[in-house]
């Protein structure tokens with residue numbers, strides 16, 4: 113499963129123990145235009161500025177994918193929490209290839225020698241969505257490269273296989289060769305601009321089914337919200353294997369009814385990390401307390417379940433494939449992580465106030481999996497969290513509700529667009 117944390121730390125040239133002491137972060141900069149660290153009255157224990165944790169949407173350029181380091185280094189206590197998007201995309205792709213190999217006898221529904229798939233893209237500018245599109249195309253042999261990177265644009269209609277953003281791939285099973293074609297793909301954006309839109313995906317599969325019919329052998333989706341919408345609309349009845357991402361509880365339950373597989377991005381680890389980093393900064397303890405090293409209550413995360421990149425200022429959870437073979441272990445997507453269930457002592461970790469945003473109140477993953485987990489962890493970590501939800505379209509639906517940053521000890525931010533870090537840091541400055 114990808115690189116272990118230890119290997120990662122070595123590659124990144126971090127200390128053998130991989131412990132990031134608070135001192136190590138001092139002087140990590142801030143870009144020319146970022147406000148000076150600690151320029152606002154810092155909460156006691158949070159030297160270097162109040163904790164600012166971006167999560168789920170990594171501050172980055174939505175066209176090039178380049179990380180927005182000015183935002184990620186806003187102050188010494190700024191971090192990103194997400195998951196290893198490339199490892200997850202590759203896992204999703206591999207899961208589909210494994211499925212094809214195991215079902216070679218029945219996969220090609222019309223027997224034309226072409227395994228046709230359709231792809232629901234969440235948001236063409238979202239780092240996670242891009243990684244999933246790339247991982248699937250790479251594994252299926254349909255990827256086209258430009259400037260050394262796999263093109264992640266939507267192909268639109270590619271019935272004739274002549275698209276410039278994908279090419280026909282080939283898979284051989286037991287001496288039998290199949291062509292693999294991305295018949296169609298599109299971004300799932302609704303008319304008002306919300307992305308990862310499940311209803312749009314349901315409409316898309318209706319259109320695709322009427323144009324391609326039994327040429328569609330597989331459905332690939334960048335998340336379960338869209339995947340389940342297509343499954344319920346068409347693929348369940350037509351018995352066409354459908355793959356998603358997130359391991360939301362409804363998707364995992366649907367595996368028993370023919371949903372082919374999904375990927376867990378380890379949301380319990382992410383939700384814990386989001387709030388735990390805040391806690392550690394506010395308590396003035398080593399940033400990896402209760403993460404890489406056990407805290408006094410016994411909380412700790414196993415080394416293989418996360419990694420930290422000092423360079424990216426980012427903590428990443430590792431992904432796991434979920435198929436018929438192991439679905440029972442993932443039945444409850446909102447179950448807390450096994451070794452992070454102990455309540456912190458209020459004497460050493462007193463109550464603090466956190467402002468936390470969610471880009472879209474209608475997002476399946478954030479609403480049905482991530483937030484319930486955050487709500488479990490905020491209690492364990494003695495944090496009083498105010499949950500602020502946007503409409504998924506305009507950043508101001510969220511930023512308007514951050515009128516008085518001085519009323520909070522810390523901030524956890526999920527942006528509408530990955531480019532918009534400065535809309536928040538300018539308010540926090």
Ligand code: BGC
Pocket residue numbers: 168169234240308334335336337357358475476477478
């Ligand atoms: C999740 C999606 C979600 C998106 C929102 C992704 O990491 O997999 O389901 O819609 O984040 O930002």
